Amino acid sequence: EALLDDRKVMTKSSSVDLVTQTDQKVEQLIIQSVKEKFPTHRFIGEESVAAGEPCILTDDPTWIVDPIDGTTNFVHAGCRAVTWYSAVRSLLPQMEFGVVFSCLEDKMFTARRGSGAFCNGEPLQVSGQKDIQRSIIATEFGSNRDPEVVDKMFSSLRNVLCIPVHGMRGAGTAAINMCLVASGCVEAYYEIGMHVWDLAASSLIVSEAGGVLMDVEGGAADLMSRRIVAANNRTIAERIVKEIHPFAPPRDDAPPLQQ
Numbered sequence: 492e493a494l495l496d497d498r499k500v501m502t503k504s505s506s507v508d509l510v511t512q513t514d515q516k517v518e519q520l521i522i523q524s525v526k527e528k529f530p531t532h533r534f535i536g537e538e539s540v541a542a543g544e545p546c547i548l549t550d551d552p553t554w555i556v557d558p559i560d561g562t563t564n565f566v567h568a569g570c571r572a573v574t575w576y577s578a579v580r581s582l583l584p585q586m587e588f589g590v591v592f593s594c595l596e597d598k599m600f601t602a603r604r605g606s607g608a609f610c611n612g613e614p615l616q617v618s619g620q621k622d623i624q625r626s627i628i629a630t631e632f633g634s635n636r637d638p639e640v641v642d643k644m645f646s647s648l649r650n651v652l653c654i655p656v657h658g659m660r661g662a663g664t665a666a667i668n669m670c671l672v673a674s675g676c677v678e679a680y681y682e683i684g685m686h687v688w689d690l691a692a693s694s695l696i697v698s699e700a701g702g703v704l705m706d707v708e709g710g711a712a713d714l715m716s717r718r719i720v721a722a723n724n725r726t727i728a729e730r731i732v733k734e735i736h737p738f739a740p741p742r743d744d745a746p747p748l749q750q
């Protein structure tokens with residue numbers, strides 16, 4: 492219904508960072524229904540953070556919610572829109588489970604720590620490809636249009652494409668790009684600039700499907716750092732890291748700037 496009805500588009504951090512009433516409604520729906528069952532749990536929700544709520548993990552069980560991942564697709568008549576949520580239980584953070592629902596495809600991706608990853612109940616396994624020259628790599632350009640940042644993104648894109656790889660793809664949603672890695676449809680996904688709610692659920696789905704997560708400079712992945720390489724194996728991830736022109740956006744858990 493919302494795909495047909497919700498055409499009132501608002502903006503957040505910039506003119507290309509879009510939000511609709513459906514994003515806000517879905518986030519409230521998820522938070523309210525979880526709160527009814529677990530009144531002491533905490534939440535990090537994309538639209539709540541946009542409205543000024545803190546983006547901090549504590550030792551309390553915390554649900555990380557992206558009500559629609561791919562709002563730009565949704566606004567442009569729903570190339571692909573996704574609702575998903577995940578839970579995190581510690582400062583490390585230790586993901587307990589992740590859920591990504593690709594509503595137009597009616598695909599429910601799920602993972603629970605130590606129990607594997609699934610799509611509509613069928614087990615997921617990353618691709619076995621070790622040769623990056625026989626791989627497809629996914630990425631996105633996010634919503635930062637600062638020419639210096641765009642130059643860095645294009646330089647990375649050019650470097651990866653010219654390895655050469657079989658192709659580059661982008662679903663318009665970080666969560667689905669990661670689920671494509673988990674499903675073995677693409678070998679890797681990298682991006683700088685997305686947020687913890689874009690990645691939390693699908694990061695567990697990737698690792699439970701046998702994949703690896705890494706920072707774009709090769710260290711351990713840090714979901715608050717707004718940088719990720721998710722790949723089918725370490726060989727492919729490390730090869731991509733060599734080609735990325737890194738930069739560091741403000742962290743999701745950075746204290747708010749003083750006015």
Ligand SMILES: O=P(O)(O)O[C@H]1[C@H](O)[C@@H](O)[C@H](O)[C@@H](O)[C@@H]1O
Binds near residue numbers: 537557560562682684
């Ligand atoms: O804003 P939504 O649609 O929840 O999330 C999108 C990110 O904002 C964007 O930076 C990223 O490139 C895109 O993949 C992601 O899904």
Ligand SMILES: [Mg+2]
Binds near residue numbers: 557561688689
């Ligand atoms: Mg998102």
Ligand SMILES: [Mg+2]
Binds near residue numbers: 514537560561562
């Ligand atoms: Mg969103």
